[in-house]
Amino acid sequence: MESEADKSPVLVIPCSGIGKVQGLLSREATYLVTDELAPGETDTLCLALLVKGDADAVAKVQMHKCVTIDGCGKACARKNVEMAGGRVSKAVQVAAVLKNYRGTQPGTGAILTVDGWPVAREIAETVAADAACLRAGGEVAP
Amino acid sequence: MSDPTNTGASKVGIISCSGEEIPEGTISRLATLRVLRSMRPDATVTICLPLFLAGEGGERNFAKTHPTITVDGCEKQCARWGTEQHSGPVARALVVSDMLGGDCAGCQRSMRSPGPWDENAVRIVADQIASAVDEVLREQGSEL
Numbered sequence: 001m002e003s004e005a006d007k008s009p010v011l012v013i014p015c016s017g018i019g020k021v022q023g024l025l026s027r028e029a030t031y032l033v034t035d036e037l038a039p040g041e042t043d044t045l046c047l048a049l050l051v052k053g054d055a056d057a058v059a060k061v062q063m064h065k066c067v068t069i070d071g072c073g074k075a076c077a078r079k080n081v082e083m084a085g086g087r088v089s090k091a092v093q094v095a096a097v098l099k100n101y102r103g104t105q106p107g108t109g110a111i112l113t114v115d116g117w118p119v120a121r122e123i124a125e126t127v128a129a130d131a132a133c134l135r136a137g138g139e140v141a142p
Numbered sequence: 143m144s145d146p147t148n149t150g151a152s153k154v155g156i157i158s159c160s161g162e163e164i165p166e167g168t169i170s171r172l173a174t175l176r177v178l179r180s181m182r183p184d185a186t187v188t189i190c191l192p193l194f195l196a197g198e199g200g201e202r203n204f205a206k207t208h209p210t211i212t213v214d215g216c217e218k219q220c221a222r223w224g225t226e227q228h229s230g231p232v233a234r235a236l237v238v239s240d241m242l243g244g245d246c247a248g249c250q251r252s253m254r255s256p257g258p259w260d261e262n263a264v265r266i267v268a269d270q271i272a273s274a275v276d277e278v279l280r281e282q283g284s285e286l
Contacts, residue, residue, distance in 0.1 A: 016160030031252040048160040048220035
């Protein structure tokens with residue numbers, strides 16, 4: 001039987017990187033998932049609020065399955081979800097995805113170019129599919 | 143990106159809210175970037191808030207080595223709280239929702255299809271951050 005947790009939204013938590021395109025890609029991919037591809041089935045929360053130790057944010061990551069999207073290898077989103085007691089079912093790293101787009105100029109920390117949006121969408125489609133799998137009680141490759 | 147380890151005394155640190163959940167977070171980051179890159183590029187530096195909050199000595203020394211302005215999206219003021227908790231008092235604490243009031247109602251958190259409300263909000267907040275930078279520099283005795 002499917003558990004109650006499986007029916008609850010999967011939390012998609014992006015990196016907060018401010019200066020580079022990787023951070024913006026992580027957030028725009030998140031919004032594509034939560035607002036367009038899987039609204040109602042996914043949700044997001046402020047990473048800083050979680051790091052601050054806000055009780056509601058901590059409870060959320062402990063109750064819901066989490067997918068993190070980090071811009072760089074410092075993996076602030078993944079590490080902070082884990083430090084808050086959450087379980088990261090899938091950890092995406094934008095820098096790794098960008099290796100498939102060598103030579104393109106995806107944008108800056110403030111704006112994505114026509115080369116950048118397809119990267120955000122590729123990440124978003126993968127995360128949306130993973131979220132659907134997790135909600136169905138399945139496992140995804142971390 | 144400005145080097146957060148630069149300890150030049152005349153640099154003002156700006157720490158923006160991450161605010162991924164709300165449009166005010168996006169406005170906060172974009173306005174901060176505009177000040178850093180276009181309006182006061184030689185006088186400001188920044189660091190990612192979660193990296194700062196979860197960081198080690200180097201990151202945590204940020205507000206000890208720079209007079210710091212925090213730019214928060216909402217009244218929870220995560221940037222201000224984190225800076226004061228881990229590094230030291232802030233020189234100014236700005237809150238986007240206070241600055242904009244109801245003017246943020248038409249803003250979006252994604253930049254996919256920004257509208258006039260978004261640009262107007264970023265401009266208002268960036269202007270206020272730049273003014274705060276100038277005030278802090280004057281207080282520090284630096285030439286603008």
